[in-house]
Structures are given as structure tokens and as C-alpha cells.
Amino acid sequence: MQLYSEALGEYVDVPRPLNSIISLDPAATEAVFMMGAGHLIKATDAFSYRPPNAKAIPKIGSYTHVDIEALKTYNPQLIFTSTGVQRDLYKKLINAGFNVYPIPVATSIGKIMDNVIIIGEVIDRKINARRLYLELLSTLTSMRKKREEPIRIYVELDLGGPISPGFPTHISDAISILGGINVFEHIDEAYFSPTPSQIIAQDPEIIIYEPKRGSKMSEASVIDVFRRRGIDVSKAKLRLTPGDFLAHMGPSFITDVMKWLEQAINR
Template identity: 30%
Template sequence: MEKATRLGVFLLILFMHSPFDVNAQGVFKDALGREVVLKDRPIRIVSFAPSITEILYFLEVQDRIVGVTEYSYYPPEANSKPKIGSYISINMEKVLSLGPDLVIATKDGNPPHVVDALDAAHIPVYVINPRSLDEIVITIKKISEVVGPLKEVESKIVKLTERIQKIKSLPKPNPVPKVFLQINLKPVMTVGKHTLHQDIISVAGGKNIFEDSLTPYPRISVEEVIRRSPDVIFISSMERRGEFEAARKEWMKWDSIPAVKSKRIFMVDSDLIDRPTPRAVDGLEYIYRMLMLEGKRDYGN
């Protein structure tokens, strides 16, 4: 009963008192606090990040997408959309040629001057900035409102919310395992606080050993990882084996690390934890399962 009550309260807040104010005249407040005015339902949308492209497909408005950034390869159908450069290097001439009536951008990644230039060209730009699992759900809800009334959106969002709440309510490993997440091989990089990765690790029941870092994605030394003694190591990779196997072999040299002793070194698909999309919930469920293995070996599954 208590879990159902918590879920009900969250959904009530989500659908009735969401953090970005929207009024009936089509004025939407984005993550930068800007008021974005839409005169009509947008029918020519440009996505400024792969994560945004995924969300738009999740909302089933792919027919209204006229441009996407590079690496917008999920779902596979997104590959056929016209490309407007990378999310950090937008080809403004290409964007303007597509005649968008809405651009959806991200605070982290897209250069601020691009948003300013589009404002000057009187093209509406709605900026998002989800940094946690709950914020992903809220962002999806807000994008659904910006692009127009959509069928069955609420049921999709409820299902995502239920999956997150289920992991929050399940038993967690005890004691809490110390987790090291490697997101780059050379130099070795990890994640600090105020990142989606940090939230996923925490909700799944782990403790990020670099959660004290004020830098979102710090470079760190092998010696520092050894000193912090992680119980579990996750290696984020887009490859099913190659890079993961190379990185795993490097860590296996350091048998003083608890994760090495227990062979708890796992690969995680970077798309599932790097991108603030519905698939981040898949990443959460995977991380949870790996943390609950309690020392069992499970490489790359």
C-alpha cells in the first residue's frame, strides 16, 4: 500500500504540477527559464541531440522530424533523417534550410550561441536538461506537451515511472557496494555528482566511489581507483566485446581491488546510461541486476 501511495503521489505531481509551467496560449517555459511561444502545433521539428531524437520516436512523432544530429541511430529508422551536424557543432545553414517550426535542444552539449542565433531568426527553441531518471520522465512529459496532444502518452509515461519505482522499492545489496564506472579507456574517465550515471548507480543500490567529484566527468588515475577499492566495476562501451575485453584485462592485473578478486567487472551499453532517454530505465534495471549478483561472474550479458 505504501509503495502504491508513493507512486500515485509521484504521478499526480507529474501530470498536474510539473516543474515547467505551460499555459493554454502555447507558451512553454523550458529548462533555461525561457518562454517559448508556439502559435501552432509544430510539424517540422529539428532535434539537436540523439537523446532528443529517441524521445521523439518514443512519442511516435517521427513523421514530424525533419532533421537530427549525427549519432542519432536509435531507433534504426532515425538513420534516414537529414543530418544537421553534431550536437556540439550544429550546421546552422542546414538547420535553416529545413524550415523548422520547432527546435528541441539540450543545455548540456549544444552551444548557447546556437540557441541565441535561432532566437534571432524567430525559430522557437525548447531547451531540456534532464539529469536524473525522474527528470527524464518529466522531460518526456513536457516534450509531449510542446509537440502537441498525443494519444496514449500518459500510459507510456506511467509504465516508465512504474519501472523506476519498482527498482526503488526492491531490496538492495547489503552492504552497499562501492561502484566504479569507467566511461573512457585512455585517459581513464569516470562520473561525478550531478550526472545521470550517478543517479542510476544510486537508485540501483550502489555507491559511486567518485560521487565527491565536482567535475561531472573527471579524469582519474588507476592508483586512485585502487585506493578507493571498488566492489564492482562497470565499463561503459558501445562495443559488445573489443574495448570491454581490453579494459577488463587491464583491471585484472590489480588483484588488490575487491571487484577484481570477485570477478565483478561488467560491461554496460553506453547508450543505456549516457543518454537521458526511456532506455535509461533499461540501464537502471541492468545495473541493479549486476549489483545483486553478489559475486557471480557475468561478463557482457
């Protein structure tokens, strides 16, 4: 079956039936499981631990590197990657002779839903994909908020340094849907490192801080992180995520993360 890949700008030969997948994209891994086809995935990247069943699948790489020799032993019919940061990786895999289907990075909530349809077609679970899509749409409709004055929100992800989302991101889009506005909505870059003066100038009402996955930070320790950079956050409401939460681009961003965001904004 020849299926067009927007990322590659060409058709990819997708076997039918498809029985062996390697997923190096956490969002794709989750989507495949949520369509009832998790058994097709034989190995994943280390960050593919959603849903919980995915934790038991062998891990053969990180988000940007993979054990090629281990990959060869699985002899997969298809490999899922993302675009963006994984662009060099999927080019390397294609050059090594692997059959790769890159899934576009989600720059909006709509793109997360579009990717469900794309993945559903690739794995031949079209009815399940459409059902999941409609469930996500229903969830979104129930959460839509509109305010005369959107709540000003600053989001900071600890990715080895402070990183904040700009306009073309699923995070900024989610905040807008929930009645807020990302204080850096005017930034064209998807992700960037704001200076302390930039953050102070935006005077956010809510600060959402995402620590590194597995790090246990208290509110006091996060306040100290900002204080050491010369940023007084005492006037803003501070919200801490569990880590590797907002950055996720799979369907559970809508079903779980956006519900958390809704509560974080409204409480």
C-alpha cells in the same frame, strides 16, 4: 502557443499545429518517437539513432555542431537541443534566428521522466506523455532495491579518456535506485577524470566500463587498459556495456539500460 523554457528563462513561441521539428538531442528524439510523433522530426544529429526508426532520418550535424545551411533548407518550426555541452550551440541557433527549445540535461532519473512531460507538452502529445511517464514509473518501482550495505560500483566512460560520473548524474541516481552506490557519489562535479590513485582508494566491488561506441573490446583488453594505468582490477567484477549506453538520457535509459544495470549488479 507560448511555453516557458526553464533553460532559457523565458517563453518560447511554439506553433500549433507543430509539424516540423529538428532534434539535435538524442534523448528528445527518442522521447518524441516513444510518444508516437516521430513523423514530426525531419532531421537529427548523428547520435539520434534510438529508436531504430530514427536511423533513417537525415543527419545534419554532430552533438555540438550543425550544418546551418542544411538546417535552413528544412525551415523547421522548432529545434530541440539539450543544455550543458549544447549551450553554445543553442545560443548560436537562436542568434541565427531559429526557434529553439532546449531540454534540461537529466541529472537524475526523475529528470529523465520530467523531460518526457516537458517534451510532451511542447509537441502537444500530453496524453501520450503522461502514459509514457506512468510506464517508466511502473518500471522503476519494480526495480527498486534496498540493501543494508550498498554494492560499491565504479563507472568509467571512454570519452577520449577515462570519465566517471559524480553525484549529480542520472547514472549515479540509477545505481542508487538499484541498491548500489557510485564510489564517487561524494564528487560534486557531474563528470570528471579520476586519477588511478583515486580509483584504487575507492576499492570498488564492481567496475562498469563503457567503451567508445562501435569499438569491440574484450574483457581482457579492458583489464589491460586499467593495468597500463597501474590499476589492478582482479578483485572486482568487471562489466562491459555495449557503448554509448549509460551516457544516454532518453526514456530507454529506464526501460533498457537500468534493466541491464540491474543484471550487472546482481549476477
